Amino acid sequence: xxxxxxxxYMASKxxxxxIKIMMLCDAKTHYLLNGYIYTGKESDGIGLSTEEKKLLxxxxxxxxxxxxxxxxxxxxxxDNYFSSIEVVDELKKRKLTYVGTLKKNKEEIPVQFxxxxxxxxxxxxxxxxxDTTLVSYVPKKNKSLVLxxxxxxxxxxxxxxxxxxxxxFYNQTKGGVDGLCKKCATFSTSRRxxxxxxxxxxxxxxxxxxNSHVLYSAFKDNSSLSKFDFLKGLTRQLCESYLCERLLNxxxxxxxxxxx
Numbered sequence: 001x002x003x004x005x006x007x008x009y010m011a012s013k014x015x016x017x018x019i020k021i022m023m024l025c026d027a028k029t030h031y032l033l034n035g036y037i038y039t040g041k042e043s044d045g046i047g048l049s050t051e052e053k054k055l056l057x058x059x060x061x062x063x064x065x066x067x068x069x070x071x072x073x074x075x076x077x078x079d080n081y082f083s084s085i086e087v088v089d090e091l092k093k094r095k096l097t098y099v100g101t102l103k104k105n106k107e108e109i110p111v112q113f114x115x116x117x118x119x120x121x122x123x124x125x126x127x128x129x130x131d132t133t134l135v136s137y138v139p140k141k142n143k144s145l146v147l148x149x150x151x152x153x154x155x156x157x158x159x160x161x162x163x164x165x166x167x168x169f170y171n172q173t174k175g176g177v178d179g180l181c182k183k184c185a186t187f188s189t190s191r192r193x194x195x196x197x198x199x200x201x202x203x204x205x206x207x208x209x210x211n212s213h214v215l216y217s218a219f220k221d222n223s224s225l226s227k228f229d230f231l232k233g234l235t236r237q238l239c240e241s242y243l244c245e246r247l248l249n250x251x252x253x254x255x256x257x258x259x260x
Contacts, residue, residue: 004196006039019199024065025176027077031214032180032207034065037200059087063094070094075151077173084108088132088150097151099170102134104146109134115144124164126155135164183210187231209234 008020022044023035038044044061045053052063062082075097083100085108091098104114113125113136121141127134133152137145149166156165184206193199213230216222225233243260246252 003194006037006043008038019196019203021203022061022065023177023180024068024076025180026214027173027176029214029217030176030179030183031211034068036064055090056084056086058082059084059090062087062098063090066091066094066096070096073097075099075173077170077176079174083148085132085148088148092131092150097149099149099151099166099173100147101170102146102148104144109136109146112136113144113146115142117142119144122162124155124157126164128153133166135166137164137167180207180210183227187228 004019006019007017009017010020020038021035022038024033025031026033036043036046044057044064046064048060048064052060055063058081062076062078066076071094073095076091076099078098078100080101080103083098083102084106088098102109110127113127113134115138119138121138123138125136131150133149135147135149137147139145145167147164147166147170149169152166152169157163158165158168161168184203187206187209188202189205189209190199190202193202209227209231212234213225213227216225216230247257247260
């Protein structure tokens with residue numbers, strides 16, 4: 001709690017008050033590639049062109065985050081807040097694919113894809129256009145899960161789970177941001193504060209620790225280190241030059257000098 005005009009309240013989160021950061025993370029390593037702080041209405045469209053600002057706000061957020069990977073044909077996986085035909089089409093123009101869940105109130109979803117009593121549990125319905133695939137899966141009776149994909153273009157079922165391949169792929173790649181948050185919380189530098197700048201600084205340190213460990217582990221010649229040992233060594237290296245400067249102080253107490 002503190003003075004911050006863009007502080008968010010999210011009832012579903014363990015820490016209900018905080019600063020909301022929109023992030024693009026790698027699904028496997030949870031490396032933060034791009035992100036920005038949500039500061040209120042119209043903050044998602046900062047840096048976008050006039051035409052891009054006419055898009056839906058969730059679409060603006062995806063396009064802004066995806067700038068560094070445009071033209072690489074990588075895939076973006078997101079939840080139903082971001083998903084729409086619009087964002088799929090926009091990403092295709094930028095040579096990117098998209099997989100995500102869809103809200104049931106979307107106009108583009110056919111009636112046959114919505115929950116119905118006569119649909120069998122475990123059954124699937126597919127819909128295809130030139131570049132996009134819709135799938136509706138029934139996990140339980142009177143329930144349906146609808147996903148959209150521009151990466152998959154055929155009816156294919158996973159032999160192990162019996163679910164459509166699109167759903168299996170979504171489950172495997174949806175945890176990038178959650179994985180990063182979990183890693184940051186495991187060894188956090190955060191301390192109780194009412195100062196906005198300090199709260200943001202603690203968050204930056206936590207993310208920098210995760211990213212640097214991912215980069216260190218990516219090199220085969222480096223020895224294998226747990227995240228705890230890596231952060232411990234990193235902390236010492238960051239403090240070393242400052243400690244050497246303090247040793248030059250002739251008035252430093254003897255006990256402190258010995259400790260350094």
